[in-house]
Amino acid sequence: MKYIVVLGDGMADRPIESLGNKTPLEYAKTPTMDKLASMGEIGMVHTVPDGMKPGSDTANLSVLGYNPRKYYSGRSPLEALSIGVPMKDTDIALRCNIVTLSEEEDNYEDRTIIDHSSSEISTEDAAVLLEAVRKELETDTYKFYVGTSYRHLLIWDKGEVVDLVQPHDVLGQKIGDKLPENEDLRNMMKKSYDILVNHPINIERKKRGLNPANSCWFWGAGTKPSLSSFSEKTHLKGAMISAVDLLKGIAVGASMKVINVEGANGGLNTNYAGKAQAAVDVLTKDGYDFVYVHLEGPDEMGHQGSVEKKVKAIENLDEKIINPIVAGLEAAGEDFRMVILPDHPTPISLRTHTGDSVPYLLYDSTDKQQHDWKYNEAEAAKTDNYIAEGHTLVDYLLSK
Structure with a gap:
């Protein structure tokens, strides 16, 4: 059978x-x-x-x-297993979506989340964008890893399981009160927008009628699964x-x-x-x-x-x-x-x-x-x- x-x-x-x-x-x-x-x-x-x-x-x-x-320890650690990221017991894994935010507002907090998947961006384009973010933001404490399409990963050394908002839960809403309370995570999200908003890939995407992948969004924190x-x-x-x-x-x-x-x-x-x-x-x-x-x-x-x-x-x-x-x-x-x-x-x-x-x-x-x-x-x-x-x-x- x-x-x-x-x-x-x-x-x-x-x-x-x-x-x-x-x-x-x-x-x-x-x-x-x-x-x-x-x-x-x-x-x-x-x-x-x-x-x-x-x-x-x-x-x-x-x-x-x-x-x-019994078995659930967070979403992102399961994705880390797939990507092949060797998690330590003290690591925290977070999902790093590359999302589409509105661009008309002056302040990051006033922007609206338009698309959690950036028009289902290809892995190839997303990898280039994440590399740009990694060069500017990666440290010994925070490491970025490429996943599939818009779904990527952040490993936080000696981090904590913080409560974070899922981007697909707040589509069409202003993001100010949806951002992480943790200052490092919030600042990395804001800086990622500055890095990505005028990236050549996003300029080309908008010409093609696609949503720009203009910000990282962290969520789904968890510990090493078993x-x-x-x-x-x-x-x-x-x-x-x-x-x-x-x-x-x-x-x-x-x-x-x-x-x-x-x-x-x-x-x-x-x-x-x-x-x-x-x-x-x-x-x-x-x-x-x-x-x-x-x-x-x-x-x-x-x-x-x-x-x-x-x-x-x-x-x-x-x-x-x-x-x-x-x-x-x-x-x-x-x-x-x-x-x-x-x-x-x-x-x-x-x-x-x-x-x-x-x-x-x-x-x-x-x-x-x-x-x-x-x-x-x-x-x-x-x-x-x-x-x-x-x-x-x-x-x-x-x-x-």
């Missing part, structure tokens, strides 16, 4: 008037998911423990079977397929195989075919038992507030990820159990995460059932199937 988790990051949502009061998942054309739902099980699962922030960090740890209350081995926990060989450093870091911490797919970028136009084929290959050719396929697109489109693009991201997940994985495993004659779900909702109306329960779909190729339901939030909520602790979902998946 092979086991697959397909995670549509932020895919869950709330009814939207322009979609006829349907959610993007309900509105999207998803024939593969609906077919699997009609032969499987749907229900709701609570992935983010009450009282914890509804982030992709806590939620994906939960879906992979790690109780966030996860138990996935294989020791489940007795299965597991692999991770994702373009996002957070997910790769969770996999590294869990001693899972990390599969890097060329052209996978965490955006709407990622390499879907490559990710799907990699999933099939690792299960049918490489001797692995479990694969976790993560797609960032729905979450990014939710943060952008784009109804049309979020619907498209969900349709791409159905057509270009789930359908070829199912077809590939069937063609190889493999029995498999697959669970499909979001990690958390990213409602278009809010442009940030919530901790609401999310719909799951469980399909077993050896136990096909007959139902008339489709996979979406409304129909999943109508069932009596509810998993109150998200970290137990993977045990349910592996129970056969």
